[in-house]
Amino acid sequence: MIELHSVTKAYRTRAGDHVVLDRIDAMFPDQVSTGILGKNGAGKSTLLRILGGAERPDAGQVVRHGRVSWPIGFTGGFNGSLSGEENSRFVARIYGADVDEVVDFAQRFAEIGEYFRMPVRTYSSGMRARLAFGLSMALDFDTYLVDEVTAVGDKSFQAKCRAAFEDRSERSTVIIVSHNMNTIRKYCSRAAVLNGGRLRFYEDLDEAAEAYEAVA
Amino acid sequence: MSGAVATLPRGELTRGLMAQLRVVHALALRETRTRFGQNKLGYVWALLEPLFWIGTFAGLFEVADRGTPGGMAIVPFLATGVVTYELVMKTANKGSQAINGNKALLFYPQVQTLDLILARGALELATYAVVFALIIGGWAFTVPRVRIDDLLVLMNGLLLAGLLGMGLGLVLCGLNVLSPTVERIRGPLFRPLFWVSGLFFTAESLPKQVRDMLLYNPILHCIEMVRTGFFPDYHARHAEPMYVGAWILGLFFFGLTLERRVRHKVQLT
Structure with missing residues (x-):
């Protein structure tokens, strides 16, 4: 509330x-x-x-x-030079969640395949949003x-x-x-x-x- | 979720502190990957830059046939000065870019400017402590015996240098938000410090009048402390940890106040 x-x-x-x-x-x-x-x-x-x-x-x-x-959407929250996985680790850490669990969940939810291990700056805006959603869903x-x-x-x-x-x-x-x-x-x-x-x-x-x- | 937030037993303060530590820790881990982009050579550079200055000035001392004050060994004499100075400057530099380089992170409410500065500062401190150890370690091979006088005093000097850099970085970071010009004049403004911070002289070796003036510079105090800790027969009577501490407190106070004032100007894209 x-x-x-x-x-x-x-x-x-x-x-x-x-x-x-x-x-x-x-x-x-x-x-x-x-x-x-x-x-x-x-x-x-x-x-x-x-x-x-x-x-x-x-x-x-x-x-x-x-x-x-955090406000989930297309923009913000990701470091472009780090991969989706590394960004997920970071977010899991600042929210005090289990890092491996969060990474695993985000990866499965986002469905961005190999891109998960590539720098976020190579993502399309849709892929960024997918990652953001996957991550936020992992965090309850x-x-x-x-x-x-x-x-x-x-x-x-x-x-x-x-x-x-x-x-x-x-x-x-x-x-x-x-x-x-x-x-x-x-x-x-x-x-x-x-x-x-x-x-x-x-x-x-x-x-x-x-x-x-x-x-x- | 197995969140530490939910399971922490004690009061608000502990919880806040744990949350902040978690954020700084996560940021520091991240910064280790991004400090020089994806380029791991960046860490080699952190070692090469001080080595370059030490080499240059050792050469100059040789050519000018000038001895070090009190007959200190030239390599540690220069290393204590150069590394401590670089630590202050690089930390201030990294800190001043903390917001610009990490705007995306301010999206997460628990990440604050101070966390960015602390994380970057901790990383610089660790980097330069290792750089110092490597240089001294390398030098140790060339001499029969090395004795470090008081490691605690030495580390205290480096710690204060790191905190001083963070304080400067925090203030610069706030000023940067106000005006991009700050970034441009920072270089010329700081450059004289290279010559007056005691990289190639000690406070003891100066005439009183000059010394009294230069002792307003907190970096000189830090370098003197590091030297006192390193050399068994050097004792800097003029180094005042409390004086540096006052600078650090002042800079953090001013920097945090400034940050609170300008925070709303930061465009979260």
Whole structure:
């Protein structure tokens, strides 16, 4: 579970402060997977990083219960000159997990074959995402933060990810940010729209879709 | 999952400390692979660079027919100076690049700038300790008998040199985020230190006025400590570990404050 208490974040630009998160109060309870919709640049990724703790809010408080993943997506988190295996070892170590188990699981889940032992910089973005997903699945988080999964891999890999999330829906929660309603529908039971620094929750996905249409 | 996090018995502080140690350990292991890219020759270079300086200055001392202060053997005299100096500089250098070289890692919330600096610093310290041992070990073959006076004092000098480099690296790292110019002026700014840190003189051998001035430089203190530890008949009366310690504390305090101020400017791509 993650709680936000009047979380505020602004970026300084030449044109003055640009407020991306404006005193947001929110609750992400256990076992309720939430989708966060927003246009490009609405601050979705910033929100995700603040939820995960990689970035600090300018004001307000973030309370996390349980283990929260890093924002999983296409980018970040890997050293390009190290192989997928070495990167997996590193991540296993910083999370205090069994290194061999994690490496083994990530390799099987990612299905990137020989590339697992080659430098990550030789990967396509899809392969990076596969590795990131495999790794995060190996680590058993209570809350998974997912950034723009829409195009991760082919159909069968998407199905695999969904199955993996469904598999652990008893113990894990997913928070997904996306600008695509279809993605949200696949994974989430409720959604929120991030617009103009405010986050509005909708218990009904159709309502959320409508609200999103209105601002997008 | 068999996570150490879940099984740790004691309070928050222990848990935090263990988590940090785990991160620094993982980072250090990683850095050993990436310090010079995939090129293992990089470690040879860490040995060759000090050897080059030692060779050059040994040659110059020979040509100028100049003796070492107090008749110290030339190789360890230069090695204590050059290796200690290189340790400070390379650690500061590596530290200043910590964010630039590892932006991807700041994605993981438990990885902080300080961890990157500590990991890189620990690796440099280990590297240069080995380099020093190799140079002295090689030299030992050419002399009948080697006696190291006080290994603890020597190691303490190297440790303080490493910490000093980390402190400098932390500050530079923060400044780098503010302005890329810092990286460009760092070289010229630090270069004079090569001549005033006691690589080829001892504090004892200087006239009082010059000495009092140069003793503001903490690197000189470190080198003097290493020499005191190495040479049985050299005792640097002016080396103050506490003075170096004050510098280290000051640099870490300033560096961490700066890091907190500029952290939000780091673009996590």
